[in-house]
Amino acid sequence: MADAPVNTTPNPALTALREQIDALDRELLALLNRRASLAQAVGELKKHEGSVVFRPEREAQVIDGMKAANAGPLKPESVAPIWREIMSACRALETPTRVAYLGPAGTFSELAALGYFGSSIVRVPCASIDEVFRTTTAGAADFGVVPVENSTEGVVARSLDLFLTTPLFIIGETSLFVRHNLLRKEQSLADIKAIVAHPQALAQCHGWLSYHLPDVERRPVASNAEGARLAALDPTLAAVASERAGSEYGLHVVAPAIQDDPHNRTRFAIVTHPERHPTPQASGHDCTSLVVSVNNRPGAVHDMLVPLKEHGVSMTRFESRPARSADQWEYYFYIDLQGHPEQPALSQALAQLRSVCSFFKLLGTYPLDVH
Numbered sequence: 001m002a003d004a005p006v007n008t009t010p011n012p013a014l015t016a017l018r019e020q021i022d023a024l025d026r027e028l029l030a031l032l033n034r035r036a037s038l039a040q041a042v043g044e045l046k047k048h049e050g051s052v053v054f055r056p057e058r059e060a061q062v063i064d065g066m067k068a069a070n071a072g073p074l075k076p077e078s079v080a081p082i083w084r085e086i087m088s089a090c091r092a093l094e095t096p097t098r099v100a101y102l103g104p105a106g107t108f109s110e111l112a113a114l115g116y117f118g119s120s121i122v123r124v125p126c127a128s129i130d131e132v133f134r135t136t137t138a139g140a141a142d143f144g145v146v147p148v149e150n151s152t153e154g155v156v157a158r159s160l161d162l163f164l165t166t167p168l169f170i171i172g173e174t175s176l177f178v179r180h181n182l183l184r185k186e187q188s189l190a191d192i193k194a195i196v197a198h199p200q201a202l203a204q205c206h207g208w209l210s211y212h213l214p215d216v217e218r219r220p221v222a223s224n225a226e227g228a229r230l231a232a233l234d235p236t237l238a239a240v241a242s243e244r245a246g247s248e249y250g251l252h253v254v255a256p257a258i259q260d261d262p263h264n265r266t267r268f269a270i271v272t273h274p275e276r277h278p279t280p281q282a283s284g285h286d287c288t289s290l291v292v293s294v295n296n297r298p299g300a301v302h303d304m305l306v307p308l309k310e311h312g313v314s315m316t317r318f319e320s321r322p323a324r325s326a327d328q329w330e331y332y333f334y335i336d337l338q339g340h341p342e343q344p345a346l347s348q349a350l351a352q353l354r355s356v357c358s359f360f361k362l363l364g365t366y367p368l369d370v371h
């Protein structure tokens with residue numbers, strides 16, 4: 001049977017609407033270029049003052065302001081990504097932003113870096129979390145993006161350990177919905193010799209893999225994208241990674257969304273060197289992260305919490321890690337507090353807390369993630 005003829009006559013109503021969209025796009029472009037010129041002027045001013053270009057608190061305030069001003073029909077969750085991109089492009093006119101993350105292309109860390117800084121950045125993919133810290137410490141990148149916790153698997157121990165031993169501090173946070181897919185050269189679940197992925201991804205898909213591929217070896221590799229790269233070279237391997245990694249390496253999605261928790265999220269910290277970047281100023285919605293230790297005696301942890309209660313400071317995270325010291329029952333406590341030390345209640349609570357701790361390190365103060 002012959003195909004029905006395609007109607008090629010333009011619909012006048014559609015044409016009229018598109019003409020309006022074209023005209024508005026031109027106005028938007030002119031306005032965006034005016035905004036970009038202003039950002040360039042800000043950049044000149046900062047160069048003159050010798051101050052840093054990236055201001056996470058200002059970017060958070062701009063996004064908060066735009067979300068509050070949004071009258072629709074744009075959805076509130078569409079506003080933040082649009083303005084992140086606009087500010088990313090404006091920032092790039094002031095100075096390049098070099099961002100290190102666990103690569104190669106297609107990792108969730110890369111997605112987190114692009115989601116936080118926008119796409120006008122210089123990408124510095126690294127082979128491991130250690131290398132992200134080293135590259136940022138050495139100044140080959142201005143910022144590093146490192147995973148700190150996952151809603152299924154808990155803390156990313158290596159990142160927490162490196163917060164202790166490197167001079168870097170946190171200036172921002174971002175979190176990402178993490179959807180893992182089984183990726184392969186062949187479009188089939190048959191004859192898979194090994195599943196290659198980062199240990200965190202293998203753990204986040206433990207239930208699915210145990211049910212569907214119980215006898216297949218799980219082989220940990222440095223990143224999920226590295227697993228995808230290997231699976232592209234060897235058809236007997238399957239990778240667990242993002243769709244983006246799949247298309248990057250020409251793999252089929254054999255099974256989509258195989259993570260055990262459908263709401264699987266990973267939180268990332270944005271780190272930098274304190275000699276190259278000041279602590280962000282208060283944005284109005286801030287978090288202060290620290291790591292402390294107390295001597296191992298009855299009531300020690302209770303004493304740590306008293307200053308917070310006395311000054312009405314909210315704790316949003318409390319995580320413990322073994323200190324690996326001679327006393328095997330010593331712990332480091334990773335604590336997130338609501339607020340900025342510019343606020344007297346928080347600064348007084350911190351001073352009092354410091355006095356009861358045997359070890360105290362501020363990891364950073366930064367604006368909360370805005371979506």
Ligand SMILES: O=C(O)C(=O)C[C@]1(C(=O)O)C=C[C@@H](O)C=C1
Binds near residue numbers: 055
């Ligand atoms: O307000 C500034 O300080 C700017 O440099 C401008 C701008 C922006 O585009 O709005 C760009 C980069 C900064 O991180 C913050 C904001």
